[in-house]
Amino acid sequence: MNSYLSNPAFWSRFQFGFTLTYHYLFPQLTMGLAWFIVYWKWRALKTGDEQYNKAVRFWAKIFGLNFAVGVVTGIPMEFQFGTNWASFTRYAGGVIGQTLAMEGMFAFFLESAFVGALIWGEKRLGPRYHFLAALGVALGSWISGFFILVTNAFMQHPVGYRVEAHGLLGIASPSAYLLNPWALVQFSHNQMAALVTGSFVVTAIGAFYTLRGLHRNQAQLYLRSGILVGLVASVFVALPTGDQQAKMVGRHQPVTLAAMEGKFEGGSMAGVAMIGQPNVAARRLDNPIEFPGALSFLAYGHFGSYVHGLDEYPTNVWPDNIELLYYSFHLMITLGTIFIALMAFANFQNWRGRLTSSVWLLWVLMLAFPFPYIANILGWMTAELGRQPWLIYGVFQTRDGYSKVVSNGDAIFTLIGFVGLYFVLGLLFLFLVGREIGHGPEEEVVTEEVAPRLPEVIVRQREEHFV
């Protein structure tokens, strides 16, 4: 463990991992929620039903808070390529910089131009332009996700590049780089997962209001939209996108697949472990309970297919934290399965007309919303831990990528700074979102009134004094 702590790449990795994990709590909701808002605004335009406008106004406020925290925590991500990963930037900037810059030019300009209009511009814009603003924000958030996933896909499965003068990476084929098959699969998987987060949050608020007997019509709307989208998105996360993603890993990163499944020995009829802990020192999976042949079938299409084991590879290309990788992957799968079951049951109950009367189901739906966040983060941990020890898979190692001039102490110092600042930011966010939920969607918007000049108690005291 000591070697970890004195390893400068470790602290830069930790800081990137921490700031990215925190950052991604916010965009995953905005990417999921954006389409709910677009849909409701569209219904409001079509039907003129004020219910939908109320829903848009309420969720736009939640969206706005998420968006703001997403923006301010996102800027450090781009900067860290230069501050902490200077050697990597110098080497690969000509390739990965393209999509990071394109994200700014194509997505952020669109999103940030319209987000203010969506949240505060209803009166200035009128209903049609307000709908356009919602659409612009939703498209912008998904385009942004696409460019980030192209960047990540290049690091997972580099294509379309070549090594040019001074040993720097250049673009050999822009279309191969932008349409990396890994990126297309990962993007679909990730966006579906974001929709799961969005629909679980919408459902949870609907369940909360129903349980309290508040805002009945709005709560119904949230519940019904939430569970329907939730079911569809949960299924799509698993099939076909998650399945395709696993096959992609099996094809291009077989050692990662072996580590994800804790397979130390290769073989045909390879099983999927339901339970079991990888024991890296002894090179085995402790107390495994397996579905025989399932891994062979899922990864390569036949129960008899051969699955490579970790033993077939030198340890220096093994992912450097096999236990964490294994647990992240398995817990993600477990949660994903539970999401499908829960949402299927909720839709069934809704079809029977018993959704709003089933108190315990409403409780479960209300308390379920943190778990998609956890599953999303676990999925990203699987992707990024599985990529180790490479920064660009098979091309450039993580230990060569960090900034040589940044000392361990500097990196730890800024990491602690982020932990403190983000803790306060998190409290602030929860407090404000909690307040908005407390006010609810029915609240009339107050425009004229601003902060009173003096607290009322003092005014009253003064008046009494004069009397």
Place this chain on the structure above:
Amino acid sequence: MIATWYAIVSFMLIAYVALDGRNFGAGMLHWVVARTPEERRQVIAAIGPLWSWHEVWLVGFGGTLLAVFPRLLASAFAGYYLALFLILWCLILRGVSIEVGGHINDRQWQGFWDFVFVVSNFLLAILFGAAAGNVMRGVPLDADGTFSMAFFTDFKPRGNVGLLDWYTVSMAVFTTVILSAHGATYLTLKTEGPVHDRSAKWAKFLWVAAVPLFGAVSIESWQVHPDLFRQAMHNPFCWLGWLILVGSIFGIASGMSAQRELRAFVGSNVLLAGLLITGASALFPVTLYSTLAPENSLTAYDVAASHSALVFASIWWPVGLALAITYFVFVARRYAGKVSIKRDTQGFY
């Protein structure tokens, strides 16, 4: 190709400074031009709906720099490590203070976020000013083209320099003053009532104060970096920058005296562009000077990405810019005119 990309990246930086500069300026003057809670909400509403659009120019600038001059970004960002994180933290606090200040209708809550808003904008103006000073002066680049720098060493702008010395500090002061003036000019355009009148007064005072400061930093720059002036004499773009500068001063002066607020504000943007064009073209082709040895300096040709990367970026960049301008024109037209608390707040801002 590389010279064109140098111009494009400079353009993005200029756009960021002109656009976000108004928010820094308005933020620094927040307390003095707006006294009551209503007036303070007015200032926030004036910059509110588009601040994140402005900040995106910084992201666009950073991303483009990463794509076309990766070695510059790597050297500079790693070298300025701690200063850069200070900027990031201030940007976070600034953004949060704009967004959450109006959420609760309470004097203490808004007062606290106003405080955060003012302080973070001040720090940002100072840090960006010092950064500009560092670029003009140079940094202690070694033979590998990397450096790591203390906050300050002996306060002298030669040899083993720190982030702050007498030259970069005076650049920071100058930047603070002109960005405040820029913000005051913007608030004059966007607000009405007492905030408008106070902003107009501050704009006059600050622009007048900027003149001697500009003389002082020019002389200092000549002292610190005499070569720069010699190069500038032979560079037609520097002369263009000067011309723009002189034109913009007339624009500001005539706009303010004739109370043509839009003309003054356009002049103010053009002035910032003129200053940066002059600076960027005087530096070219160097992007980062070495104060240790001239041969360690990094030129645009040293730091550029591979040829194919530059070609690819030349295809998508103009498309991205055209789209960005389209959105901006659409949204800016909807927000044209003075802000009105009744129409523009919807309970927030």
